[in-house]
Every structure is written in structure tokens, then in C-alpha cells.
Amino acid sequence: MIHMKINGMPVEIEAGSNILAAAKKVNVNIPTLCYHPDLPAWAACGLCVVKQENSPKLLRACAAPVVENLSVITHDAELYQIRKTVLEMILSTHPSSCLTCGRNGTCELQRFAAEFGIREQPYEIRLTDLPKDTSTTSIVLDPTKCIKCGRCVQVCQQLQGVYALEFIGRGDNTVVSPAAGLPLNDSPCIKCGQCSAHCPVGAIFEKDDTREFVRAISNPDKHVVVQIAPAVRVALGEAFNLPVGTITTGRIYSALRRLGVDKVFDTNFSADLTIMEEGTELVKRLTTGVGAIPQITSCCPAWTDYMEKYYPDMIPNFSTAKSPMMMQGAITKTYYAQKANIDPAKIFSVAIMPCTAKKFEISRDENMYASGFADVDLVLTTREFARLIKASGIDFAVLHDEPADSPIGMYAGAATIFGNTGGVMEAAIRTAYTLITGEELADVNITAVRGMDGVRTGEVDVKGTKVRVAVAHGMANVSTLLEEIRSAREQGAEPPYHFIEVMACRGGCVAGGGQPYATTDDIRGKRIAGLYTDDEKSVYRCSHNNPEIKQIYADFLEKPLSEKSHHLLHTTYTERKIYKK
Amino acid sequence: MSRIKEEKGFSDELIAFITEWKSKPGNLIMILHRVQQEFGYISRDSADTVALMLDIPLASIYGVLSFYHFFKLTKPGEHNIQVCLGTACYLKGGEGLVDEIKNLLGLELGGVTADGKYSLEGVRCVGCCGLAPVMTVSGEVFGKVTKDQLPGIISKFN
Ligand code: SF4
Ligand code: SF4
Ligand code: SF4
Ligand code: FES
Numbered sequence: 225m226i227h228m229k230i231n232g233m234p235v236e237i238e239a240g241s242n243i244l245a246a247a248k249k250v251n252v253n254i255p256t257l258c259y260h261p262d263l264p265a266w267a268a269c270g271l272c273v274v275k276q277e278n279s280p281k282l283l284r285a286c287a288a289p290v291v292e293n294l295s296v297i298t299h300d301a302e303l304y305q306i307r308k309t310v311l312e313m314i315l316s317t318h319p320s321s322c323l324t325c326g327r328n329g330t331c332e333l334q335r336f337a338a339e340f341g342i343r344e345q346p347y348e349i350r351l352t353d354l355p356k357d358t359s360t361t362s363i364v365l366d367p368t369k370c371i372k373c374g375r376c377v378q379v380c381q382q383l384q385g386v387y388a389l390e391f392i393g394r395g396d397n398t399v400v401s402p403a404a405g406l407p408l409n410d411s412p413c414i415k416c417g418q419c420s421a422h423c424p425v426g427a428i429f430e431k432d433d434t435r436e437f438v439r440a441i442s443n444p445d446k447h448v449v450v451q452i453a454p455a456v457r458v459a460l461g462e463a464f465n466l467p468v469g470t471i472t473t474g475r476i477y478s479a480l481r482r483l484g485v486d487k488v489f490d491t492n493f494s495a496d497l498t499i500m501e502e503g504t505e506l507v508k509r510l511t512t513g514v515g516a517i518p519q520i521t522s523c524c525p526a527w528t529d530y531m532e533k534y535y536p537d538m539i540p541n542f543s544t545a546k547s548p549m550m551m552q553g554a555i556t557k558t559y560y561a562q563k564a565n566i567d568p569a570k571i572f573s574v575a576i577m578p579c580t581a582k583k584f585e586i587s588r589d590e591n592m593y594a595s596g597f598a599d600v601d602l603v604l605t606t607r608e609f610a611r612l613i614k615a616s617g618i619d620f621a622v623l624h625d626e627p628a629d630s631p632i633g634m635y636a637g638a639a640t641i642f643g644n645t646g647g648v649m650e651a652a653i654r655t656a657y658t659l660i661t662g663e664e665l666a667d668v669n670i671t672a673v674r675g676m677d678g679v680r681t682g683e684v685d686v687k688g689t690k691v692r693v694a695v696a697h698g699m700a701n702v703s704t705l706l707e708e709i710r711s712a713r714e715q716g717a718e719p720p721y722h723f724i725e726v727m728a729c730r731g732g733c734v735a736g737g738g739q740p741y742a743t744t745d746d747i748r749g750k751r752i753a754g755l756y757t758d759d760e761k762s763v764y765r766c767s768h769n770n771p772e773i774k775q776i777y778a779d780f781l782e783k784p785l786s787e788k789s790h791h792l793l794h795t796t797y798t799e800r801k802i803y804k805k
Numbered sequence: 806m807s808r809i810k811e812e813k814g815f816s817d818e819l820i821a822f823i824t825e826w827k828s829k830p831g832n833l834i835m836i837l838h839r840v841q842q843e844f845g846y847i848s849r850d851s852a853d854t855v856a857l858m859l860d861i862p863l864a865s866i867y868g869v870l871s872f873y874h875f876f877k878l879t880k881p882g883e884h885n886i887q888v889c890l891g892t893a894c895y896l897k898g899g900e901g902l903v904d905e906i907k908n909l910l911g912l913e914l915g916g917v918t919a920d921g922k923y924s925l926e927g928v929r930c931v932g933c934c935g936l937a938p939v940m941t942v943s944g945e946v947f948g949k950v951t952k953d954q955l956p957g958i959i960s961k962f963n
Binding site: 387389391393404411802 | 849852863867872873878
């Protein structure tokens with residue numbers, strides 16, 4: 225423990241912490257722009273400067289570690305002036321186009337400009353004139369707004385291990401861009417959107433598709449059907465100042481009806497469906513010896529994209545099950561269309577997702593058109609959805625809960641935890657256990673796979689058979705697991721695991737690239753806890769017990785891995801070049 | 806390795822150099838320097854090859870390439886024209902020469918003519934300030950150049 229003083233107040237804090245954390249302990253906020261708690265300090269912006277008492281030295285609070293007996297002044301007239309100057313200098317190269325910016329109201333720079341009362345621009349304005357990168361269907365890069373804080377580069381390289389982005393050039397001409405001046409879509413980018421979730425300003429943001437949604441609901445010829453992802457229900461409330469971790473499923477259903485959609489379904493239904501298909505596939509691989517082991521989950525499109533580019537030798541290990549969103553899309557335009565006697569050509573299928581990669585997934589290959597149409601027509605992120613609700617004058621925080629529509633809206637607790645790291649694994653184990661033993665698990669809480677470590681491994685006892693499982697989240701963490709599998713394979717040894725779950729985003733989809741801003745590990749933890757509460761409160765905890773799941777197999781799909789299932793709910797993978805060009 | 810020699814045109818010496826430097830700290834700049842020595846510039850293909858050989862991301866290579874003005878990313882023309890823009894030459898009208906060459910050949914600084922004949926670069930002091938403004942074409946030095954001499958100088962290298 226280190227003992228120090230912040231503005232004269234004694235603080236006791238763990239060694240290795242930074243001054244920011246020490247200040248937080250006594251309820252002092254030091255302004256930061258380049259620093260993000262997910263990332264190592266880079267000390268680029270200078271906004272966080274503080275004074276060391278009795279020393280002329282200024283310290284950068286984000287990078288300076290706490291030291292025994294250190295005494296720090298975080299706020300005084302001089303520091304106020306320094307910070308104001310730093311802001312004025314940043315603003316001299318940043319356009320003042322806040323009104324039309326994707327981050328209007330959520331921008332960290334705008335916030336500080338407001339708090340520091342910046343009213344003038346004393347420095348010569350030097351703006352760059354570079355085109356936007358709109359090459360992907362997921363995110364937009366606007367280099368004119370970049371303040372070169374470095375967060376996106378660190379996220380893309382350190383957290384995600386993708387290296388799509390790099391600082392290119394030097395000095396004033398530096399830009400954040402893929403190699404060789406390529407557009408993002410030709411780069412290794414996996415569209416996870418973590419760069420957009422970490423960018424403090426509007427230089428990288430989700431591609432906004434809200435207009436298309438509004439057009440669809442106002443078109444009387446369109447039958448608009450919406451699904452919402454597991455992680456949306458536990459994060460959307462933050463946009464309406466509800467406590468972090470609040471589950472708002474019923475309010476979301478209700479808001480969607482007020483927006484004018486025709487049917488409100490839930491991706492969670494198809495998360496249960498995924499478990500039926502993927503769980504059966506796993507049991508088949510384990511018991512018949514047909515198919516590669518370990519089986520690896522495939523519901524995260526950013527991960528799938530990464531695997532196809534960086535680890536194509538793992539294609540046989542990938543579950544052929546589509547993601548819940550794509551399954552839901554496929555059955556919407558087949559099973560539901562038939563039941564409701566609606567022409568699938570008239571259905572407009574929308575998915576509300578925590579994720580920017582989902583915008584890319586809907587057209588990733590021809591398997592995404594299994595119904596004969598685009599299975600999902602449009603993806604909106606949680607952030608876009610929040611804006612829509614606000615613009616529609618819906619007082620979301622106090623809406624009454626409503627139920628989802630039948631026959632593809634009901635879900636088991638197992639489905640809702642798809643939104644967090646370890647959740648798909650836990651849901652699959654619950655059902656695989658029953659598929660293998662014919663019995664229900666006495667305790668469905670598989671705590672061994674829960675937690676926030678980047679890689680977690682464990683063993684699950686299925687009536688004497690040990691199933692070895694591993695979970696990875698944060699794309700950069702997956703390589704250790706995959707290298708283990710590769711080396712076992714090369715040595716002809718037994719695979720180290722039977723089943724592996726991977727999610728590209730740290731914490732899983734709860735912290736996806738399309739979720740409300742300012743996500744930290746603390747917020748990840750609260751959202752995850754929220755989903756487990758939703759799970760615990762569910763009438764059914766296991767996917768195979770969901771009555772609507774039983775019904776779809778009885779009425780339509782016959783059984784997991786049936787021919788119809790294969791056609792609608794499963795897909796294939798292709799090796800792809802890391803750089804398209 | 807033989808593939809790298811045949812398909813990418815890396816010489817035995819270059820491959821040996823890269824192999825030798827592969828695991829040394831600060832290797833990337835040395836290796837890229839050596840690649841440029843061999844080809845006169847660093848093509849995308851060469852950058853890909855270095856990325857593969859060193860097992861580092863292409864983005865990291867371009868981060869370095871774009872940081873140093875020294876590295877050239879496009880193939881120089883058959884005749885590379887360098888105009889000195891060091892202080893002395895700049896004061897004596899080096900920039901005017903650049904503008905005139907741009908006009909004459911339809912070139913930008915750092916560009917290459919469509920037929921691949923000429924490329925144009927601005928360089929720092931070439932070390933003969935007494936002759937300012939100075940330019941070189943394919944290594945041949947021309948001093949006290951005036952704009953109206955330019956067509957003659959250029960046509961010498963046709
Ligand atoms: S979307 Fe993900 S992979 Fe693409 S640039 Fe952003 S962080 Fe990198
Ligand atoms: S794009 Fe955003 S996150 Fe990346 S360096 Fe610029 S301001 Fe920072
Ligand atoms: S972890 Fe979830 S939010 Fe993140 S890229 Fe994958 S599917 Fe999208
Ligand atoms: S936040 Fe510390 S230097 Fe930017």
C-alpha cells in the first residue's frame with residue numbers, strides 16, 4: 225500500500241496504481257482525453273497534468289505511478305489555465321462541426337470545451353481536408369476529426385490483435401489509417417467497432433442506418449419485424465440514465481411497438497435455437513468422433529472474420545451453426561412468414577445489436593440469404609436505437625413492460641447470457657449435459673466458466689466424462705488458445721480442449737462496439753451481473769426447455785441438424801486474405 | 806526462401822541480410838533500408854514480404870515507412886530528378902524550378918510520369934550550395950539552374 229496526498233487529503237492506494245486512480249479515491253476527477261482505463265497510458269494529450277507539491281515538476285496523472293509520500297495538487301488556477309490552453313490547441317486543429325457530428329452530446333472533447341468555458345479560438349485554425357473512409361458497412365473513419373489520442377490504434381493492436389490501424393506519417397501529417405493507404409474494408413479490420421467505442425471524439429463512429437429504419441416503418445407495404453440481442457437489454461438503459469446493469473427487455477418491446485414495428489421478437493429465442501443446434505453438433509463430435517475437436521463457437525462475426533483471415537486451419541473446428549441473429553432472420557422469413565401467412569418478400573427484418581460487426585455479417589456471404597431473401601435487412605446498434613427512441617419522444621425510463629410476440633420471442637435464461645463472456649459456453653453445457661445423459665443438471669450455474677480473465681479454462685464433469693472447455697474474449701487473447709491447439713495437432717497429441725468459446729470484445733457483447741459509450745471493466749461487470757440476474761429470474765433456465773423451441777422443432781425444423789436446419793441455420797467458412805488488396 | 810527469391814526478386818544477399826538481422830533490436834529500419842537499396846524503393850509487395858519474413862503486421866511496417874521521408878513507396882522513374890530545397894537553393898529559387906518541372910512534365914513532387922521516364926523529388930541540401938539552385942538528374946549534378954534551361958536539361962535524358 226502506498227500513502228500519499230491528493231490536494232492535502234491522505235490517500236491509501238495499491239502500489240502500481242496511477243495518480244488518476246488515487247484522485248478518484250477522494251472523489252477528485254482529473255480530466256483525461258488520450259487515456260482510457262482499458263489501455264496502457266500513452267500520455268499524449270497533456271490534459272491530465274498535475275503538480276507535485278514543492279517541486280516545479282508537472283506530472284501526467286494518467287501515466288505517473290503513485291509513490292510513497294507523494295503530495296499532488298490536481299486543481300489550481302495555473303493548472304486550469306494549462307488545461308484550457310491544451311484544449312484550445314487541440315481545438316485549433318479540430319473542426320467545430322459539433323451539430324452534425326455523430327458524437328454530438330457524447331464527445332469527450334466537446335464536454336471539456338464546455339466545462340472549461342472555451343469561447344474563443346486564440347490559435348490559428350489549421351484543419352485537414354481528408355476524405356472519410358466509408359468502405360465498410362460497419363464504421364466510418366473521419367480523419368478530419370481525429371485528435372491523435374492513439375486510443376483506436378492501441379485498441380486495434382493491443383486489445384484486438386488485428387493491426388488494421390496504425391499511425392501513418394509524422395508530425396502534422398500523421399493520420400490513423402490502415403497500411404499502404406488502403407481503405408478499412410481492404411485491411412484486416414474485423415469490424416468489431418472497438419475503435420469506435422474507445423474514440424473520445426467523432427473520428428470513428430458506427431455507420432448510422434436509422435434513416436432506413438424510419439423509412440421502413442413508414443412504408444405500409446413493409447411488415448417490419450424486429451429482434452433484439454441479449455446484450456442490448458442490459459445496456460440501453462444507460463442512455464436514459466437508468467442504473468448500469470438495469471434489464472429493460474419489457475420496455476424495449478414496448479418502445480418498439482410505439483415506434484410502429486409490426487412484430488417484436490427476440491434474438492434470445494434464436495440463442496436458444498443456436499444452443500440446440502450447436503449443442504447437438506458438439507455432442508455429435510464428442511460421441512461419434514465425426515468432426516474436429518475442439519469445437520469452437522461461431523456466433524461472433526468479428527471472430528469469424530478474424531479466424532477466416534488469421535487461422536483458416538481452424539475452419540473444421542468451427543461450429544457450422546450461424547449466429548443467433550442470422551438464425552432469427554432465417555426463421556423470420558420462413559417459419560414465421562408461413563405461420564402468419566405473410567409474403568416473406570414484404571417482411572423487413574431488423575436486428576438491434578450491441579455490435580458493429582453485425583452490420584457486416586448480414587451480407588457476409590450467400591448463406592445469409594437462406595430464406596431466399598436477405599435474412600436480416602438492417603442492423604441498428606444500441607447507440608442508434610437509443611437515438612431513435614429519444615427522437616421519437618418516447619419516455620423510455622418509465623415505460624411499462626410488455627411481452628414479446630409469439631412464436632419466436634420467448635427465451636430461456638441460457639439465451640440471455642449469450643451477451644457476456646462465458647455465457648454461450650454455460651448455455652451449451654446446460655443443454656449438452658441433458659443431450660448426453662438424458663437428465664437435467666441439478667445446478668445449472670456453471671460458475672467455472674464465469675469471470676473476466678482474458679482466457680479461462682476449466683473442466684466440466686458430465687457424469688464421469690470430463691469435458692475440457694476454454695473461454696477467450698478480447699480478440700488478442702485468442703492466439704494462446706489457438707496456438708495450443710495447433711501444436712497439439714502437429715504433435716498428434718490429444719486436443720487440449722473439447723469446446724472453446726470466443727468473443728471478440730472484452731467482456732463479450734455487453735461491451736460490444738455498438739454499445740453506449742464510456743464502457744470500463746466496472747461497467748462490463750455490472751452489465752454481466754445484470755444478465756445473470758435476468759437468467760436467474762427466468763422461468764426456464766435451459767434452452768431445450770423453452771416451449772417455443774420445442775414447438776419450432778415439432779412444427780417446422782423436425783430436429784436439430786435436420787436437413788431444414790442445415791439449410792437455414794448452418795453456414796460454411798472460407799479462407800480469406802488478410803489484406804484484400 | 807526460394808519462393809521469396811523467385812517471386813519477390815529478393816537477392817540471396819538481401820535474404821541473408823534479413824535473416825541475420827531478423828531477431829536484432831531495431832532491425833526493421835535496417836532491413837527496410839537494405840530493401841530500398843536493392844530496389845530503389847519499397848513496393849507493397851516488398852513490404853508484404855518483409856512482414857512475412859519478420860512475422861510482424863504490415864501496418865507496423867507502414868508506420869515506419871511513412872515516418873521517415875527517406876523511404877520511397879513508389880518506383881522512381883527511369884530518370885530521377887532531384888531538386889534541392891535546402892536553405893540556399895530554396896532562397897535562390899529551387900521551388901520555382903520544382904514548379905516549372907511540374908508544368909513541363911505534369912508531375913507532382915514524389916510522382917512519376919505516366920511513361921515511367923521521370924520522377925521528381927525535393928531533397929535537402931546536396932552539399933554544393935555554392936552552385937545554388939542545384940538539381941540532379943540520374944545522379945548528374947546541374948548548378949545555377951534557371952527555368953529556361955530546364956527543357957534542355959530534361960531532354961538530355963530522353
Ligand atoms: S473495427 Fe476493430 S478491427 Fe476494425 S479498425 Fe476498429 S478496432 Fe480495428
Ligand atoms: S480516431 Fe479517435 S481514437 Fe483514434 S487517434 Fe483519432 S481521436 Fe483518437
Ligand atoms: S463479441 Fe459480440 S459485440 Fe463484440 S464483435 Fe462479437 S458479436 Fe459483436
Ligand atoms: S490523459 Fe494523460 S496525457 Fe492524455
